[in-house]
Structure formats: C-alpha cells, structure tokens
Amino acid sequence: MKPLIIAGKTFHSRLFLGTGKFGQQELMKAAIQQSGTELVTLALKRIDLDAKPEDGLLQALDLPDISLLPNTSGARNAQEAILAAQLAREALETNWLKLEIHPDPRYLLPDPVETLKATEALAKLGFIIMPYIHADPVLCKRLEDAGTAVVMPLGAPIGSNKGLRTLDFLEIIIEQSKVPVVVDAGIGAPSDAAKAMEIGADAVLVNTAIAVAQDPVAMAEAFKEAVMAGRKAYEAGLGAQHSGAIASSPLTGFLMDL
C-alpha cells in the first residue's frame, strides 16, 4: 500500500479519526490506538490547557505516533475561523488545521463562501489547511488555487452515518484533484469507508460511526481493515463494472458471417 503524503508528511494509515462523542476517554484512546491512525482531529473549543488529567481531551491525546489536527468547529464565518486557527496554532504548536465553518448549527453544513475566504487568508499565514466542504468539484478546484493542502468533501450530512450519498460528485472530485481527497462526514460503516477508498479517495475521516458504536475499539479495528482493503483494491485496479452480461459482439458479429 502506498503511503499518503500531505504537505510533505508521510502517513501509513489512510484512516483519520475525530475525537468527539466518545463516552469515555479511555475508550477513545483505545479506539484510536486500535485504528492505527496517525492523525486525529480535535476541536479548539474542547481544548483546555489547564484541565485536570482526567478531564482534559488534550491530555488524553498525548499518544505516541499520533499527530493532532485542531479544528475550528463552532466558527460561523471566515473571521472567527481565522482567529480560532491562530489560537489553535498557539495552543497545539502545529500549523495543521482542519477548517470547519458551519453557520448552520442543525446540520453543520459547511459555508463554501466563507471557507474559500478563510483558506485564502490562512494559506498566506502558513497554515496547512484541510477544509471540510460540500462535495462540490468546482469549489475543490478553487480551494486548490487558494493553497489548500487537501480537500475534505462530505459523503453525507455530518453525524448521519448515511454513507456516500455524494458518490457521483466524489468521483468527479477525485478525478480532477491535484491535492489529496479525504472523504469526511457521513461515513457510517466500514463498507462506506472501503467504497470511498475503492473509488480512489486518498483517506477517510471517521468519528461518529466509531465513537457511538457499541464497541468503539472493535469498530475502530473494522474501519482500519476496511480502509486497507479498499485502498488495496484501488491500487490493484478494479475490473470495470458491467450492468449485465455482454453478448458476444451483437452489433459486429455479422462480420463473421460474411
């Protein structure tokens, strides 16, 4: 399996994890370790540098070989996201950033206009930006021009576990993209993750499906295996699909009779 390279950093696992929604920090840690992930995202709003060890999300995430990806969850516009990004960079001493701007608190759908604006500004400030966006192929190209490190189109509404509802657009994005494509949001089952990898996504980000599973640790392992299987299948080159059996030369067979 080829390693994934984002902004010069090499990842051997193509599974990224979110850290919200876990009932217990011990379970979260165990799930992260079982998943083999090397990149986990956490919300700036959850970071409390002064928290007691048993309360602090950040303290719980002090794990070997795991890089932290702060996110701007809660930001409603570019201005808030830029300020959050700067605070996150200071708190976590990383210029990696998952850019999330969702003015809509119900479905947490990303604002494409503000996300593009923030990406333009943050790229100039030296951030490695991973923006959460709609599966919009044109927006992906615009973000590329603005200097994004990857694009993170959603598979379905965040937290919905509905799978790859945006499949047709994801395929266009993957076909066109010059930066890695990470499918974010909506991946509800390992089979969804495998499917995303099979169509050529470079990585997937999963949170709810693992955090809310009855056994998050076992589910983390299932996702690890699914992502690897999907990627291997992609690299091995899937056979072309056919909707039905192909009759032998129905239109040109007559040539043989001549």
Next chain:
Amino acid sequence: MQSFQDTFDTYNWATISARIEATTIEEVRHSLSKPKKTIDDFLRLVAPAAQALLEPMAQLSQRLTQKRFGKTIQLYAPLYLSNECQNICTYCGFSLDNPIKRKTLNNLELLQEAMALKSMGVHHILLVSGEANNTVGIDYFLNAIRLLKPHFVHISVEVQPLSIEAYTLLHEAGVHSILVYQETYHREVYKQYHPKGKKSNFPYRLATPDRIGTAGLHKIGLGVLLGLEDWRVDSFFNALHIDYLQKTYWQTKYSVSFPRLRPAEGIIEPNFIMEDKHLLQLICAYRIWNEDLEISISTRESEQFRNHIIPVGVTSMSAASKTNPGGYVVDPASLEQFETSDERSMESIKSLIRQAGYEPVMKDWDVAF
C-alpha cells in the same frame, strides 16, 4: 422584525388541548415510525396515549441523542447576580411582594463568586438575575461580562427581556446564549401569575426570542414553568415557538429547559402536578421531534431523576448550583430563588456521569468565537 405572534395567533389553546387528549396510541406509533417528525408528531408524543410507549420512546431518544451529541454531558453552573425584582410572580422567591433581603453583587463579590466557580472547574456559566432595570440593567450586565469574560469561555444570560439594542451589546461583549422562558403560553393564566411589573406584558415577552435572534446570539434557551398550566399544551406551544425560531433564525442553536415548580419562600402550590414519568415523556418527545435541540436539566430535579436521565436524552446539566446572589462564598445563607434538590458537588456529578458511560464536558467553547 418578524414575530412569533403571527404564528401563535393562528393556534387556539382549547383546540390543541382537545387534539392532545384525543390522540390514540396508534397515532403515537405512527409518529414514532416516521423518519422526519413535525410539530404534529410532537403533539402526539406528549399525549396521554404516548405514556404507554415510554420505554420505546426512551430508547429512541437515547439512540438519536448519542448519534447527534455522542455520549457526552455538558456541565455548567449558574451565577446569581441579584435578587432585586420589580415583578410580582406569584410562584417566585424573588417576587417584589416577598419580604426578603435584596442583594446585588458588587464587582468584588462578583469576582469572588466567579473564582469559587472556577475552582470547581466551571468554564460555562449562566448569569441570572431578577428584573430591576434601574439597578440591574444593561449597564450592570455589560460590566459583569467585562469582569467575567477573562475567566470563562462560555457565558449565558438569563435575565429580564431586553431590547434588540441591548441584546446586540451583550452579543458583542461576548455573551454566547440568552435564556428566556415564556413561563406559560396561556395568555389569561399568564396574567394571573404575573399581575404586576414589566413582566405582565405577555406579547413583549413572547417576542423576546425574536429580538434575541435578530441580535444574532449563538443560542436561545426556551422553556415553560412546568406546573403553572397543563404541561402538555404549554410544551406544544413551546415546541411550536422553537420550530418557528429555527426556521427564522437558522444560524442560532436552541436549547430547552424544564423548570418544574419547586418550593420557594412565598410560593403558591403548583396548579398542575407534573410527575417524573411525565417529565421523562416530555424530554423524549422533544428529542424524538428535534434531534438537534440541546436539552438541559437543572438541580431543581431530584438526585434519583438526574441519575437516570443522563443516558436518555439530555445534553447539559447544571451541578452544585446556588440560586441566591452570593450563594457560593459571599453570602451563602441568603434566600434562594428556588430550593435546589440535587445538592451534590461538581466532582460527584462528574463521576456520576462517568459511571453512566458518558463523558462530562467542562469546556466546549472558545474565546475565538
């Protein structure tokens, strides 16, 4: 400004009440099976007929809550600023006609109380006061927020209804959310319980969430005072209000609280008794109807109820609350707005939440926003 009044006026209390009472268990089952719920489904879920389906409702509520919010409970604590009040509310310990010693925290006292909360690990605070516009008005609140802002990441405010201009100032000063309860949506009954003071103006109070939404606050908290009127009908109107607000101010979050009438000095007996099984039904109804709604439970509720409600649908809880100004350190003996029921410490509530397999969240906001 748009107003909920227009929507409200198209509904009639008696008609809603009759519809709730006439709801059959088959109708409740049908509502539960629908993938998307409407306000009519909420009406059915609070009906007496739904009580027979409480267990499946609770299970559905749990699943929906975990999907949207995970296994987490946000913790917060109230900070009472003042018990001065110009209103007569016949059920409230702060009522104007209640002969209690009045107290408004000064700057030093405010910071003393704040430090006590901080040492408990509190990051999210709720500022509460009575309604005394001359002494505890917008200038007082802005000063308090300026003093508290460096110490807390998330400040909510539960005070008298204010103007759009005042809400805009609070928003700019860094207030995250405003809570304002209609108490009851029954106009005539409202008048009986609020005979004097600015609060007796029903339409002004009803339009308050519109003013908050217009001012662009992040979150609006609603609720009815359970016990004043029939909780089923009142809760239907509260849900209708949220439904309207969510469509109108779509960038704003909404939370609902369940103040159940509890003993306070000078209080009248509740007109309608709401039992635990009804409160549980109501919480489930809100969750099943609205998957994104934040649901808050205060220390008014008993230890027993709070122990069991954690995995059912709530998303935030107060803990170790004092409901009197100065209650934490400055003047612990002063009179409370209402008697808290669950007096356990913040640490014991945190371990209670952990025992339920949930994570107690102290900080979930940041000065960046």
